[in-house]
Amino acid sequence: MLIRVKRRSDPKPSELTPKSVYEDRRRFLRTAAVAGASAAFPGLLVSGAARAGRKLPRVRHNPDYSTDETWTDYDDITSYNNFLELGTGKEDPKENAHRLKTRPWSVAVEGECERPGVYDLEDFVKPHRLEERVYRLRCVEAWSMVIPWVGFELRTVLKAARPTSKAKYVAFESVYDPKNLPGQRRRILDWPYKEGLRMDEAMHPLTILAVGLYGEVLPNQNGAPLRVVVPWKYGFKSAKSIVRIRLVEKQPPTTWNTLAPDEYGFYSNVNPEVDHPRWSQKKERRIGEFFKRRTLPFNGYADEVAHLYAGMDLRKYY
8 A cells, every 4th residue: 555644835625626637638749748758859859949849759748846826827827027138028038039049059068077078059058868757836916826847957967067176155156148048138146047056956856947837938038948947035046048057166156145135045945034124024925816825935845855955044045
């Protein structure tokens, strides 16, 4: 007999997706995966704007790293975004999505590792099995979503690069293309966008590199063609449109922490007890819902990740 131990992060019965809706979604994804299984992998990661609705092949749903909470509507996920490279308004990224050029695209893996390299996007993704994982996404502005991401674990990339003993952190750098990206023509941030994780955070199985959502190629406005997703941290930690992954010895400078260290800490774990200086983090509004809900420590992933921060003062290291 298989006995499942209930975790604090498990949803309440009232939060569960109705069975009929859940089964319809599962049937949809199975059909999409079978339909795509015979397709050639190269070419599928072309711009989400140019190839809207293009299914990703061989996607396996992973229930071990998913929530059964109701998925946020696809239109909401793709039209309410923070992506300052494409504009400061929540609707700007979708409107300007066509300006992000995702072909050609290469990803550099470098720094403190034995096997650095620069890879074409297709070659970078091809060795990895794509999984659908349904993660909560909590943004620092106190709104949240539940998104069925498609991707693979970041740690598989890091292990393949063979980190040296000096690799203590992983730094990410996003695309820099001010000619095409309207937001980068303004000095609202120190471009290009930079983020970082401690090595154990980057190696955690919950941390993924996403190439799609809802079984389809990742739309440009959501960070195409490649973004990191760290579900227990605020959304700005999940760098979009990544072109460089660097293994480093010292804590790397990150965009928001450098710009406003009193508001955006390096760790930025979801912590309802630490308010943003300009608003409370105790509650959040799930997009598509009217009433606010209580924010969960580590965005509901405390059972999985709290041990990473044992002994740390999470008010100091916010």
